[in-house]
Amino acid sequence: MSQDQNSVKMPSRNYHHGALRPALLEAAEQVLEERGVDGFSLRETARRAGVSPSAPAHHFGDTGGLLTALAAAAFAELAERLEASALGTTRDERIRAQGIAYVGFALARRAKFDLMWRAALLDHADAELSAAASRAFRALDEAVRGEEAGSDMKGPGIIPSIACWSIVHGFAHLALDGAFGAEPGDAERAAEAMLGGVLAHLKV
């Protein structure tokens, strides 16, 4: 029984936390969901993790570092969802399923999705972040262009993928911004009712 491996010494925490990095990320995610990107605070995150306000600095440098790590994880999750949705038999089916997955992710992880696009708060030189972001776009590009995915990233070949990305990205933003109603559940209902129809207008 290697229970010691799993039970992360909950009772009467030692001076050393043992797994503070993941604990901080989890706490940060909570704070983010509850308060939104604008209300995010490092101190509150530390408070929730039961740790002093200066502890996060050891793992993330500063607030930007923590948010960057969080955004990288979010892009990785999005990439996974997109990859998992690309299993349909026809190209149209795959694109459609990915669109639904994209919007579903945005609605299920509102604050995280919001954070992912707040360029001013993130360190885009971070390798983990840019790799995760590329991976997500790559998944989408593969569904749209198949074999040619990844090529001609600045030329006309990329355009169908950008079109696809734009329409789901825009729809997700509008839904989150309350364009389809501000009551809880409105955005989800509207997405369910409209997304299929909206995607039907995309011919890539």
Place this chain on the structure above:
Amino acid sequence: MSQDQNSVKMPSRNYHHGALRPALLEAAEQVLEERGVDGFSLRETARRAGVSPSAPAHHFGDTGGLLTALAAAAFAELAERLEASALGTTRDERIRAQGIAYVGFALARRAKFDLMWRAALLDHADAELSAAASRAFRALDEAVRGEEAGSDMKGPGIIPSIACWSIVHGFAHLALDGAFGAEPGDAERAAEAMLGGVLAHLKV
């Protein structure tokens, strides 16, 4: 010569400013463009308008009131641009021209465009704001649906307009977020090169 009407008593300002409301809006716009939505500050706005930090309260109540007024003006400007672009002879031409106008507005008025979608910072009960926002969407809806614009706003009839809105909105966001390059001018160049092709994939 009714020069007194126009010369807004520039020399040695009186105790009463005379036209503080518009002056504050202008200053706020400056601050917004320079510092972005997150860096916006009421005090800095007052400073630029050459007025005490509590002066804005008389005209806007609080920070949210000022930002709401600014967002309303931004929606009005967007609506004007969209209306002015709907002059093409064919429906496709009009939709295309509006798409270009939409993205052009976003790129030319970055911080303002950003503000327009920060629901948490704005008072959506404000009549001026919601009227201006409706007017902008109405312009788009008219280009897409013509006579039927404004009808069936929650049913399937609205879908083509939502699709159109989504694709330009998403493209604009991606461009602003630096998805097409972070150097100054990258977004504009990419928009110019890609937007036509992207819109060509929309069949409404």
Place this chain on the structure above:
DNA sequence: TGTACATCAGTGAACGCGCGTTCACTGATGTAC
């Protein structure tokens, strides 16, 4: 197996910051008589 020591991962008090807002006030303006 025991000991010395470097390194790692935390503490917690303190600093300075700019912020939004409140408050009692006052100067200027316009209106009633």
Place this chain on the structure above:
DNA sequence: TGTACATCAGTGAACGCGCGTTCACTGATGTAC
């Protein structure tokens, strides 16, 4: 035409806030001999 007074549009000092970050520190861990 003059005067009293209400109202409007500002002042500026003050408050309290939570924040991110710094700093000297210390407890725990792991490694070399």
